[in-house]
Amino acid sequence: MLKNESAHQRLWTKLILIFGCFLVIAAPSQGQSGPIDPSGHWEGQHGPLALMLAENTLYFSYSAIFGETAHTCEGVGMATLVDDNLYHHVDEMGTVAFILTEQGVQMNTINGVAPFCGAYWPGDTFVLESFKPTQLCRVTMPQTYFHEVVLGAPAQLTTFVVENDLVEVVSENYNLGQNWVLARFQTAQTTIVGLMKKDNLEYVDVAK
Known part of the structure; x- marks a missing residue:
């Protein structure tokens, strides 16, 4: 009986070692990183x-x-x-x-x-x-459309947000001019990015 138990224990030890090695191989390395969001x-x-x-x-x-x-x-x-x-x-x-x-x-x-x-x-x-980082803004108009991300006069897209929706914007001055901001609206289903008219937004004080 003791001999059988010892053999049984040795078998389980081997199985545990094999399974442990498999987990180490299958697990991602600590240095591996996911997608970076530089927004x-x-x-x-x-x-x-x-x-x-x-x-x-x-x-x-x-x-x-x-x-x-x-x-x-x-x-x-x-x-x-x-x-x-x-x-x-x-x-x-x-x-x-x-x-x-x-x-x-x-x-x-x-x-x-x-x-x-x-x-x-x-x-x-x-x-x-x-x-x-991006800043949070609230939409102040009943509808605010996204526009193409291009220089000059960007064409209006069919996608829009509505009053009180929250969007992220890059607010610093850059070559898009004073009237536009680069904006992003995210939901669980989709992410929309485009140019948006600055006058249709108000900044949200996240500290409050």
């Missing part, structure tokens, strides 16, 4: 960057001056997720990468030239210390 205002080496994330799309507004002859960048648009925390903005002139890390944001040209900066743009780096 907010960043200050780079050459200028400010406004970002707003919606699922697999990163909306941006970037304004910069670089080089000895003071070249300018005026970029507004969207970048698409291509890998973990890596987004690409692509057009006929080239591809700009947005690389997100726990330390900040990196922008680089990886093909052709940056369409909104031209040749010789060295890219830009945005460290975490420069980051300002």
